[in-house]
Amino acid sequence: MSTVILADNLTRRFGDFTAVDHVSFEAQTGEVLGYLGPNGSGKTTTIRMLLGLIRPTEGRAEVMGFDVQHDTERLRRQCGYMSQKFALYDELTVWENLTFYAGVYGVNERARLNETLKWVGLVGQEKTRTTALSSGWRQRLALAIAFIHRPRLLFLDEPTSGVDPTARRMFWDLIYALAEEGVTVLVTTHYMDEAEYCGRVGIMRAGKLLAMDTPSNLKAKALPGRAWDVFAEPLLKSLAVLEATPGVTRAGLSGDHLRAITLPGVDVNALHAALGAAGVTVAAVDAVEPSLEDVFLALAG
Amino acid sequence: MDMIEAKHLSRAFGKAHRPWAKQSPDALRAVDDVSLRVAAGEIYGLVGPDGAGKTTFIRLLCNAIRADAGEATIAGYSAARQPELARAQIGYLSQRFSLYEELTVLENLRFFAEVRGLPAQEWKPRCHEILAFVGLDEFGSRRAKLLSGGMKQKLGLAAALVHRPRVLLLDEPTTGVDPLTRQDFWQLIIRLVSDAEHGVAVLVSTPYMDEASRCGRIGLLHHGHLLTEGTPTQLRATLQGRVLELAGTPLRALRRIAEQDVGVEDVQMFGDRLHLRVKPGAGDDVISRLRAPAAPLQVTRLRSVPPQLEDVFIALTAEVAAMPTTEGK
Known part of the structure; x- marks a missing residue:
């Protein structure tokens, strides 16, 4: 294994606004690394710096051994990019879209195009207009295009937003196969469902990288205390009670129950007591494993 | 009282049969x-x-398109026969809602x-x-585009x-x-229905399981059919004891071994772990078989975990895909 991305105190300011604030991390060959954050948290600015599209104000980055400020041409030839909003030409066929973008990358061997189409499972659909494809299949075509020049590093921006779990899973199996062959993948996303598919996940807020670890470790370690599902009626009154209970760091509505995050030391009896004293009817207080969303809201909320 | 009631609602569209296309194999019937x-x-x-037919179903409720069969009622009014009264309720x-960008918030409202x-x-x-x-309320005079x-x-x-x-x-x-x-957004929606005074009924379509888990009840729509219905807790309970979490190294090799185990129906890979769906009652046997693989493989965690809606969705849609009556598969 070797280091594919090295970001060292990477910082970018736009006037008084610090879009990316001293971000440091590394990604190794074959790693699938997620980057999770709300709009404007600095995800895209980080990627633009890693691709050498904008210069860091401070700090430095190396991608595949190339300095992002000086070797940008050679660097970008080794990178692929795919976005949920990737512009496929709707009126063109699958084959026409593929050959058009292959031409842009200077790829014209027919064997390569066929191999790529076969990899994503679109053989037989060459003459289908892309407008007729469902979103899961469009995403696979977009992935084929992003990988047509065999990049060593793939950037994916919300690659599977809006698709169902089955289609998402098929897409990720393609990504895992690439990673197994040594392609490194950096995924930026809003979606917890998507972040779960990454080997490690970084959480961004206001330009800062707040945490970066495996999803399991984030859930086990990044919360201050514990997560609870609280079933109590009336719901809104119970919410108000929890919000006012010492040691409850966050309480929210979650369908037919409440989700609460508490500091260590707050136990089931303390929650029962607080709710009972306020006169609400408590059906159950269950300790639950925190979700990635709990972690995200605790860190970035 | 039921605010939304759909009875045997059906709607077909005349599109060609194309299994890879937006329309499902029996897509002639969107709902x-x-x-x-x-x-x-x-x-x-x-x-x-x-x-799956989510948007078509919602359009049928609004009477934006007509049903071929069945009936929808909104707060007691027939969507097809009393469209004005129904629509007023x-x-x-949708994600494509439009605002007048040049007007202020208050002017838009x-x-x-x-x-x-x-x-x-x-x-x-x-x-x-x-x-x-x-x-x-503090932004009434701000222009929508800002x-x-x-x-x-x-x-x-x-x-x-x-x-x-x-x-x-x-x-x-x-x-x-x-x-x-x-x-x-979800805090607002839940507040809206929790306020007994207003008694609003909400129907929300979504492809996201984390969003589905916030609903009081869920219906799983697939190829225009309602496959199952229940509270998130009820749906998760259908797979109780049948989902195992496995972590270890190297994960991809462990996946291949898990896929060959006789007690395992399905393996889903996540970034740092696997989810195994096991046959009913096979959990303990699978754990004992997979717990200690030959070196250099290593299992660091193998345990039964609470099923997620995503597991339920995949299990149910796999059953449908395996059904001989689903043509074109």
Whole structure:
């Protein structure tokens, strides 16, 4: 294994606004690394710096051994990019879209195009207009295009937003196969469902990288205390009670129950007591494993 | 009382048979014999993939398109035979809602209030009330184009609610919206139904399982059919004891071994772990077989975990895919 991305105190300011604030991390060959954050948290600015599209104000980055400020041409030839909003030409066929973008990358061997189409499972659909494809299949075509020049590093921006779990899973199996062959993948996303598919996940807020670890470790370690599902009626009154209970760091509505995050030391009896004293009817207080969303809201909320 | 009632609702479209295309194999029927009820105070999640028929179903409820068979009623009014009365009870929001970018927040709301027939003396207090509810009361004079994405979405919700509908239809309302905004949005929706005084019924379509888990009841729509219905807890319980979590190294090699185990029905890979769906009652046997693989493979964690809705969705749609009656598979 070797280091594919090295970001060292990477910082970018736009006037008084610090879009990316001293971000440091590394990604190794074959790693699938997620980057999770709300709009404007600095995800895209980080990627633009890693691709050498904008210069860091401070700090430095190396991608595949190339300095992002000086070797940008050679660097970008080794990178692929795919976005949920990737512009496929709707009126063109699958084959026409593929050959058009292959031409842009200077790829014209027919064997390569066929191999790529076969990899994503679109053989037989060459003459289908892309407008007729469902979103899961469009995403696979977009992935084929992003990988047509065999990049060593793939950037994916919300690659599977809006698709169902089955289609998402098929897409990720393609990504895992690439990673197994040594392609490194950096995924930026809003979606917890998507972040779960990454080997490690970084959480961004206001330009800062707040945490970066495996999803399991984030859930086990990044919360201050514990997560609870609280079933109590009336719901809104119970919410108000929890919000006012010492040691409850966050309480929210979650369908037919409440989700609460508490500091260590707050136990089931303390929650029962607080709710009972306020006169609400408590059906159950269950300790639950925190979700990635709990972690995200605790860190970035 | 049931605010939304669909009885055997069906709608077909005349499209060619193309299994890889947006339309499913039996896509000629976009919505096929769907019956469901949503009571006041309830959030019903219509969950399904792209092309499952979610949007068509919602359009049938609004009578924006006509049903081939079956009937929909909204707060007791027939969607097809009393469309004006039914529509007056509906608030509707999709991810494609449009605002007048050059108008202020209040002007936008006034427009929707007047379109919805609110009397002149009533629109202003109602607009302020609904803006306060969505948390935009300080922004009444801001032009819509200067709002953030999350604020625009809240304004969209305010516009959908301005005429006090008793039924709120949300068609993938948070697609493309960031997680903090989604969290805020859902807090508002749950507040809306939890307030007994207003008794709103909400039907929301979504492809996201984390969103589905916030609904009181869920219906799983697949190829136009309602496959199953229940509370998130009930649906998860259908796989109780059948989902194992396995972590270890190297994960990809462990996956191949797990896939060959006789007790394992399905293996799903995540970034740092596997989820195994095992045959009923096979959990302990699978754990004992997979716990100690030959070196250099190593299992660091293998245990039964609470099933997630995503596991349920995949299990159910796999059953359907395996059914011989599903043509073209």
